[in-house]
Amino acid sequence: MDEMLIAPSLLSANFACLQQEIATVEKAGADILHLDVMDGQFVKNITFGPCVVKCIRETTQMPFDVHLMIDRPERYIEDFLRIGCQWLSFHIEATDCAADIIKKIKEYNCKAAIAIKPNTDIDTITPYLADLDMVLVMSVEPGFGGQKFIEKILEKIIQLRKMPDCPKYIQVDGGINGETALKAAEAGANIFVAGSYIFKSNQISNTIQNLRDVLYGLSTKKSPH
Ligand SMILES: O=C(CO)[C@@H](O)[C@H](O)COP(=O)(O)O
Numbered sequence: 442m443d444e445m446l447i448a449p450s451l452l453s454a455n456f457a458c459l460q461q462e463i464a465t466v467e468k469a470g471a472d473i474l475h476l477d478v479m480d481g482q483f484v485k486n487i488t489f490g491p492c493v494v495k496c497i498r499e500t501t502q503m504p505f506d507v508h509l510m511i512d513r514p515e516r517y518i519e520d521f522l523r524i525g526c527q528w529l530s531f532h533i534e535a536t537d538c539a540a541d542i543i544k545k546i547k548e549y550n551c552k553a554a555i556a557i558k559p560n561t562d563i564d565t566i567t568p569y570l571a572d573l574d575m576v577l578v579m580s581v582e583p584g585f586g587g588q589k590f591i592e593k594i595l596e597k598i599i600q601l602r603k604m605p606d607c608p609k610y611i612q613v614d615g616g617i618n619g620e621t622a623l624k625a626a627e628a629g630a631n632i633f634v635a636g637s638y639i640f641k642s643n644q645i646s647n648t649i650q651n652l653r654d655v656l657y658g659l660s661t662k663k664s665p666h
């Protein structure tokens with residue numbers, strides 16, 4: 442495994458000063474910005490939608506990694522694509538139109554990903570693996586930040602990595618800190634979403650650097666920062 446990407450989740454940032462929070466993680470060398478869109482239906486929580494994503498798009502150069510936790514994401518996919526997202530994930534449990542959504546995402550030269558909840562079997566996504574750039578493996582029940590990492594999902598990452606059509610990127614999302622990131626990296630993940638671990642820390646840049654040191658301790662590739 443070589444490239445390891447760190448993706449702070451804006452869910453744990455202070456929503457009263459998003460621009461400043463984004464600038465802090467960008468300056469600290471985070472690789473991509475993870476944006477959790479929740480609709481109060483697919484998950485209990487409600488966060489933000491395309492209007493907010495559009496406004497913050499203008500404040501940063503960081504690639505946007507939008508994680509849609511909404512029912513029937515096919516209704517909104519193009520709204521996010523038009524804004525200029527670089528990565529777009531939707532949940533397999535939320536739609537019957539996975540193939541069409543992937544096709545649409547690719548039309549915009551955006552990286553396409555399917556997300557799976559901790560109890561969802563990887564068989565549900567095997568028909569789509571060859572067309573994906575990434576699989577997002579949830580390591581908590583989607584909906585809220587600050588939950589405990591569910592260890593049993595590590596087996597799912599190991600299984601995925603062994604599959605012939607496994608995409609280059611496996612993202613792990615939920616309960617990530619230095620210790621759990623290392624376990625997920627050893628299993629085969631290479632994109633690490635961290636919300637509370639980064640945004641609730643007193644020294645955001647040290648926290649990101651520590652995470653990077655842990656991950657690149659494993660990697661054959663040199664850290665870019
Ligand atoms: O998608 C989600 C939650 O549904 C995540 O992206 C969380 O925002 C991660 O937060 P932490 O578990 O790292 O605090």
Ligand SMILES: [Co+2]
Nearest residue numbers: 477508614634
């Ligand atoms: Co997320």
